[in-house]
Amino acid sequence: MWLIGGGLIFLAIWGAIATLSAGVYSARHWIDFVIFGLAQGSIYALIATGYTMVYGVLRMINFAHSEVFMSGPYTAYFVAAAFYRSGFLDAHPIVSLLFIFIVSMAISTGIAFALERVAYRPLRNAPRLVPLITAIGASFFLQYTFRGLYGSGFQAYPVFKMLEGHWTILGIRILRFQLVVILAAVLLMLALYSFVMRTRIGKAIRAVSEDKEASALMGIDVDKMISMTFVIGGAAAGAAGVLYAVMFKQVHFFMGFIPGIKAFTAAVLGGIGNIPGAMLGGIFLGLMESIGPSLFLDGLGIVAPYQLKDAIAFTMLVLVLIFRPTGILGERLAVKKA
Amino acid sequence: MNGGQSIWKSAVNIGAIGALTTVLLSLIGMVGAFSKRDIIYEIVTMGHTLLLTVGVFLSFLSAKRASQKGLGRVFGATLITGILTSGGVALLVIVGKTINLRMVFVNASPALYQLLIFGFDASFGVPLLLFSGLLCGLFAFLLFIAPPILRRILITGISSVAIAGVLQDLLRPIISIWGPLAGINDVLFAVNGLTLGGGLGMFLIISVVMFFWAHKGNKIKTKISTLPPGRQRMLKTGTWLILAVILIALPQILGLFLSEVITIVGLYVLLGLGLNIVVGFAGLLDLGYVAFFAVGSYIVAILTSPELGFFNMGFWSALPFAVIAGILAGVLLGIPVLKMRGDYLAIATLGFGEIIRILVLSDWLRPWLGGAQGIGKIPNVTISGYVFSTPQQIYYLILAGCLLVGFISWRLRDSRLGRAWMAVREDEDVAQAMGINLVATKLMAFATGAAFSALSGAIFATKIGSVYPHSFNVMISINILCLIIVGGMGSIPGVIVGAAALVGLPELLREFAEYRLLVYGAALVAMMLLRPEGLWPEEKRRRELHKEEEPEAVPADAQGSA
Numbered sequence: 025m026w027l028i029g030g031g032l033i034f035l036a037i038w039g040a041i042a043t044l045s046a047g048v049y050s051a052r053h054w055i056d057f058v059i060f061g062l063a064q065g066s067i068y069a070l071i072a073t074g075y076t077m078v079y080g081v082l083r084m085i086n087f088a089h090s091e092v093f094m095s096g097p098y099t100a101y102f103v104a105a106a107f108y109r110s111g112f113l114d115a116h117p118i119v120s121l122l123f124i125f126i127v128s129m130a131i132s133t134g135i136a137f138a139l140e141r142v143a144y145r146p147l148r149n150a151p152r153l154v155p156l157i158t159a160i161g162a163s164f165f166l167q168y169t170f171r172g173l174y175g176s177g178f179q180a181y182p183v184f185k186m187l188e189g190h191w192t193i194l195g196i197r198i199l200r201f202q203l204v205v206i207l208a209a210v211l212l213m214l215a216l217y218s219f220v221m222r223t224r225i226g227k228a229i230r231a232v233s234e235d236k237e238a239s240a241l242m243g244i245d246v247d248k249m250i251s252m253t254f255v256i257g258g259a260a261a262g263a264a265g266v267l268y269a270v271m272f273k274q275v276h277f278f279m280g281f282i283p284g285i286k287a288f289t290a291a292v293l294g295g296i297g298n299i300p301g302a303m304l305g306g307i308f309l310g311l312m313e314s315i316g317p318s319l320f321l322d323g324l325g326i327v328a329p330y331q332l333k334d335a336i337a338f339t340m341l342v343l344v345l346i347f348r349p350t351g352i353l354g355e356r357l358a359v360k361k362a
Numbered sequence: 363m364n365g366g367q368s369i370w371k372s373a374v375n376i377g378a379i380g381a382l383t384t385v386l387l388s389l390i391g392m393v394g395a396f397s398k399r400d401i402i403y404e405i406v407t408m409g410h411t412l413l414l415t416v417g418v419f420l421s422f423l424s425a426k427r428a429s430q431k432g433l434g435r436v437f438g439a440t441l442i443t444g445i446l447t448s449g450g451v452a453l454l455v456i457v458g459k460t461i462n463l464r465m466v467f468v469n470a471s472p473a474l475y476q477l478l479i480f481g482f483d484a485s486f487g488v489p490l491l492l493f494s495g496l497l498c499g500l501f502a503f504l505l506f507i508a509p510p511i512l513r514r515i516l517i518t519g520i521s522s523v524a525i526a527g528v529l530q531d532l533l534r535p536i537i538s539i540w541g542p543l544a545g546i547n548d549v550l551f552a553v554n555g556l557t558l559g560g561g562l563g564m565f566l567i568i569s570v571v572m573f574f575w576a577h578k579g580n581k582i583k584t585k586i587s588t589l590p591p592g593r594q595r596m597l598k599t600g601t602w603l604i605l606a607v608i609l610i611a612l613p614q615i616l617g618l619f620l621s622e623v624i625t626i627v628g629l630y631v632l633l634g635l636g637l638n639i640v641v642g643f644a645g646l647l648d649l650g651y652v653a654f655f656a657v658g659s660y661i662v663a664i665l666t667s668p669e670l671g672f673f674n675m676g677f678w679s680a681l682p683f684a685v686i687a688g689i690l691a692g693v694l695l696g697i698p699v700l701k702m703r704g705d706y707l708a709i710a711t712l713g714f715g716e717i718i719r720i721l722v723l724s725d726w727l728r729p730w731l732g733g734a735q736g737i738g739k740i741p742n743v744t745i746s747g748y749v750f751s752t753p754q755q756i757y758y759l760i761l762a763g764c765l766l767v768g769f770i771s772w773r774l775r776d777s778r779l780g781r782a783w784m785a786v787r788e789d790e791d792v793a794q795a796m797g798i799n800l801v802a803t804k805l806m807a808f809a810t811g812a813a814f815s816a817l818s819g820a821i822f823a824t825k826i827g828s829v830y831p832h833s834f835n836v837m838i839s840i841n842i843l844c845l846i847i848v849g850g851m852g853s854i855p856g857v858i859v860g861a862a863a864l865v866g867l868p869e870l871l872r873e874f875a876e877y878r879l880l881v882y883g884a885a886l887v888a889m890m891l892l893r894p895e896g897l898w899p900e901e902k903r904r905r906e907l908h909k910e911e912e913p914e915a916v917p918a919d920a921q922g923s924a
Contacts, residue, residue, distance in 0.1 A: 028698075084705065085705045085708070085709065102465065102466045106465075142887070143887050143891075146891055147890065147891070150890075150894070152704050152705070153645075153647060153704070154890050154894055155890075156647070156704075156705055156708065157843075157847055157886055157890055158886065158887045158890040158891070160840060160843075160844075160883075160886060161844075161882070161883045161884070161885070161886025161887040161889075161890070162883060162887055163883065164840075164879045164880065164882050164883030164886070165880055165883030165884050165887065166883070167879070167880075167883075168390075168877065168879045168880035168883065169386065169390055169880060171390075171880075172389070172390025172391050172392070172469065172877070172880065173389055173390055173466075173467055173468070173469075174466065174467070174468060175468035285712070285716075288709065289713075292709070331720070331723070331724045331726075332720060332721075332724055332726070334716065334720050335716075335717050335720040335721060335724075338713040338714075338716050338717045338720070339713075339717060341709065341710070341713045342698065342710050342713045342714060342717070345699075345702060345706055345709070345710045345713075346698045346699070346710075349702070349706065
């Protein structure tokens with residue numbers, strides 16, 4: 025086992041040295057990679073908080089979280105498109121962006137709340153495999169419901185003129201929308217973190233994830249707190265969805281799947297059940313994905329390394345699960361409690 | 363107590379659920395798509411049937427809720443639920459006719475509204491729609507107060523007519539080869555759907571048969587069980603013989619298209635039997651199962667295809683390599699995940715499956731694996747000159763595979779290894795304490811499952827004649843998992859039932875194809891909530907799942923089943 029791990033690490037280092045010594049990419053390229061990675065990673069991080077919080081309280085993977093992520097921006101697309109047609113979007117870009125955020129977060133929150141009520145709550149004491157399967161089922165159901173409702177094509181998100189072009193900060197040129205995505209995501213993560221750490225509800229949620237019976241004895245409404253967890257995770261996913269739509273400029277009923285798996289990977293990477301860990305894991309994964317193919321694989325002489333960026337993410341997932349199931353910041357959950 | 367109030371409240375709640383469901387069904391386009399198929403020619407379409415079923419079912423549910431409060435309240439509750447359910451649709455029609463909802467909801471077309479108000483003018487159609495909701499409520503009420511035997515006859519009769527209408531394309535060709543009886547087709551079926559007379563006749567015949575069965579069924583059963591053992595054995599062998607003859611003659615009975623469907627179902631049965639060992643017997647949730655299917659297909663493709671020209675082997679010499687490669691892949695992917703459990707295992711295997719697919723798809727390995735274009739020109743299977751090329755011929759290949767694999771899994775289930783798997787499924791730690799070698803047991807499960815999957819992949823490769831990475835995405839793994847769960851985990855007949863229901867039915871109902879995954883999803887959730895043991899469960903597992911409702915009984919039962 026360790027031999028394989030060591031071998032992979034050796035290959036990665038060797039590839040990195042080969043790439044760097046070949047000097048195909050300039051410093052500009054690397055900076056672009058890093059910024060793109062940060063932007064993508066902060067979106068993963070926001071989604072990952074939802075996975076990690078649900079895992080914390082219920083010890084289950086909410087497979088349908090990727091659909092919670094998809095539902096918000098897909099619905100908000102119609103608001104954005106209506107704004108765009110009426111010219112409101114160009115006249116008041118900040119107000120309309122805010123409005124899009126609110127719609128998206130509201131829809132995602134609603135879906136997450138309903139999901140918990142219908143698909144998970146009745147199965148609180150069922151064997152472990154059962155809620156996982158309902159989660160997969162709910163995920164399909166939501167995907168294809170939205171496909172049926174809104175159609176199966178890609179919808180192009182309207183372009184915010186304000187966010188086109190780039191700013192130059194400290195001599196580094198940054199694409200505007202990438203910077204906005206990073207800033208918004210960091211802001212949202214700070215808000216979420218302080219909500220969980222500072223408010224009474226946040227405290228109650230942490231208590232529930234620590235020990236359900238004991239917190240019920242302390243007068244905490246456990247079911248309500250579990251609902252709250254889904255609500256918070258849903259809101260974060262809805263916001264992440266808008267950021268994703270701003271960055272990639274399109275929405276689709278299947279758009280949740282890959283970011284969902286990536287965000288889950290991020291949550292595992294950071295140590296599932298641990299909110300700062302999920303954020304860290306998300307950003308780390310985003311960076312690895314954007315830098316990795318060029319840094320590690322290019323040097324090994326692999327053709328078209330960018331095609332393998334998902335393979336890097338999944339390889340990291342598998343490696344983390346094998347060698348450090350606790351993740352970067354997590355406690356030892358995977359083997360014991362799972 | 364305000365018991366009366368809570369009944370009205372629950373009736374209204376259920377009605378709201380009904381309104382939401384029917385509106386959703388209309389907006390996602392299911393009603394529109396299904397209405398192209400008539401159940402009774404030019405009278406009832408499948409779309410209407412869908413909506414009416416929702417109305418009747420929910421009204422019946424609220425009748426059940428109100429059952430202890432007297433018939434008057436039951437009557438009221440059913441009517442409220444019925445009219446609310448249709449009220450939702452009526453509201454949709456009214457709103458849709460004033461505002462153009464099509465900007466957002468692609469299916470909210472005028473054609474849909476016309477369909478919902480039965481093709482009449484809005485001023486007449488909307489009241490009619492509400493009235494149909496009332497009728498649903500009334501019908502549910504009648505069903506509720508009817509004696510159980512009558513209720514059963516009504517439900518079975520109506521649902522078999524509906525099923526006959528839905529499956530008309532399947533039934534028609536089958537009936538047409540009955541020789542002198544082929545005339546039934548003309549009586550029963552119109553251009554699209556059943557004829558009115560045919561539908562009514564069928565309903566009557568089924569009702570009468572049901573009625574007699576209810577009266578005489580037990581007598582026949584006791585008669586059979588009191589037969590001398592020799593005769594009983596004869597009866598049993600007779601049934602098996604008839605089954606074998608049907609299995610062998612099936613492609614000739616069904617014709618080309620249906621044979622194709624059957625071969626697809628057969629491939630999924632093969633896959634399902636393999637995954638059944640991993641998930642159903644050993645309890646290892648594997649979401650990367652399609653990887654082994656891909657390994658089998660690709661090994662056969664690489665070894666046989668002249669397009670790459672490495673080996674140019676025949677199918678039969680390539681097959682052992684494919685199966686061995688599958689076993690190796692199973693063990694190789696099994697080793698790293700040995701220590702993981704439950705959802706972690708699921709995610710890790712999902713990751714593995716995706717890694718393999720991405721690697722195959724990449725340009726990097728293209729010279730060996732063909733990249734996105736895949737590998738073509740895989741030769742057909744031949745046995746001493748007999749070529750398996752059409753679906754009707756390949757059917758026999760798959761049938762042989764299914765019988766072999768089914769036999770192996772049946773024997774394995776009751777073997778020492780099979781019992782060890784089930785012990786691991788129930789509780790790993792206890793199993794280990796009982797002296798079961800966890801590593802060997804789990805690896806055997808992965809290897810056996812992978813071998814079956816690789817076999818299925820090999821047949822798949824020759825059936826299609828080419829392999830593409832896109833045939834091996836994660837959806838296949840999830841489909842297989844779903845069919846096992848729907849059929850009943852760990853149950854071998856369950857796999858066949860599950861494959862027929864989840865793979866066969868959508869192939870037959872082309873309208874369904876678009877909504878296949880939606881129905882899957884809903885069915886999975888409903889299944890887990892209502893019947894977690896599956897359609898054809900394994901006896902042990904059913905007892906387990908129902909014992910768990912009494913928590914005290916679990917330890918005793920676990921001992922009993924180990």
